[in-house]
Amino acid sequence: MKIFSFPSLLLSFGLTAFLPVSASEPAVSILEHGAIADGTTLNTKAIQSVIDTLASSGGGTVVIPTGVFVSGALFLKPGVNLRLEKDAVLRCSTDMANFPPLRTRIEGHFEEKFTPALINADHCDGFRLTGEGTLDGNGRPIWDEFWTKRNAAPDKQNFRNLSIPRARLALIENSKDVVIDGVTFKDSQFWNLHLYRNRNVSVKNARFLVPDDYKQAPSADGIDVDSCQDVTIQSCTFSVTDDCIALKGSKGPLALDDKDSPPVEHVRISECVFKRGNGITLGSEATIVRDVMVENCRVTGAMPAFNFKLRTDTPQHYEDIHFRGITFDSSGGSIIVIKRWSQYTDLKDLPPPQSIVRNITVSDIHGRYGSFGVIQGNPGQTDISAITLENIDIKLKDSRLNTRDVQDLKITNVIVNGSPFAPPNDN
Secondary structure, eight states: OOOOOHHHHHHHTTOGGGOOTTOOOOEEEGGGGTOOOSSSSBOHHHHHHHHHHHHHTTOEEEEEOSEEEEEOOEEEOTTEEEEEOTTEEEEEOSOGGGSOOEEEEETTEEEEEEOOOSEEEESOTTOEEEESOEEEOOOHHHHHHHHHHHHHOSSGGGOOGGGSOOOOSEEEESOEEEEEESOEEESOSSOSEEEESOEEEEEESOEEEOOTTOSOOTTOOSEEEESOEEEEEESOEEEOSSOSEEEEOOOSTTGGGOTTOOOEEEEEEESOEEEESOOEEEOSSOSEEEEEEEESOEEOSSSEEEEEEEESSSOOEEEEEEEESOEEEOSSOEEEEEEEEOTTOOOTTSOOOOEEEEEEEEEEEEEEEEEEEEEEOOTTTEEEEEEEEEEEEEEEEEEEEEEESEEEEEEEEEEETTEEOOOOOBO
């Protein structure tokens, strides 16, 4: 079925000046192209045909209606959006043959052949992923396979995240003015939402979930902000078993020369709830992360809430990072963790690089939590300075803040367990 819209007809004649500001675009249900909502039938071809038809006729919205639709990798195109209606479920196939390997960005580099995501959108400016439905990674059998093979591996340290094929739920890359609104991401085989090299992204009212009864879904990150600028994450809920939000880039001693990994900059996170996972993390693959504001959020899970991973093999610049207006409500977890992270590092026979952590603020927080945490760099590698803790009233099981080689640590109006908090001695 060929669909024409008024905007597409104007575009075909080159009359872009006459396009209306908010042109109405067609919305096509995948049922019109033969998709079947039985939770079993593979619908990749039917759904991709809707995408392709809309793309060829000027754009529009692919609609996933109520029901459970199984699919392999889908590839969005410029001008084509995706909407999941209430009670709609777009579920990953667990047959990896439906995710043919291709060159893809993952863990701070490009893998020449690895699994694509369920939803792939590359150079799709203005892309919209919306609705009250669910992207379901169907991850449990894949997680079980991962742990079975890892536990059987002779050298578990060399059994890495990419050792078996598994799909992210969404990879959006090289795009501007992206909106993700209302969607639930659940049971992802790998990362849930991977944003790579985008600008002006809004993620709001979304949920990122791993079942409470699954102890550790491997690398089930909520949102990975990879080499992006101007990102807003608002009113989202995270209950995962890895990083809730990870700010990422490149890795290795030459990472600052990596032209494929521009800085992560201008990130705003607000009014989110962190129930389970590893909080807001910088790294583990990251070079420059700066101008980040996290405010008016609630942390109810025992986790490293503000987690700065300092690689020993990568020059990292973490600066102008601010956390304020945070409510804590758990008996465990650490408020701030800035320390060494050495898993899978490789200096490539080069000297250890130097890193900077500076202008970090934790302010206007209250509630109850496990411990204050740790602020310690890699000896001889990390310059940590201008750390400010202010306007804090918190009850902690462990009131110590373990610090080492921190310059200009400011503590103002900090009350712990009802008493003024004394500045720690470096240890």
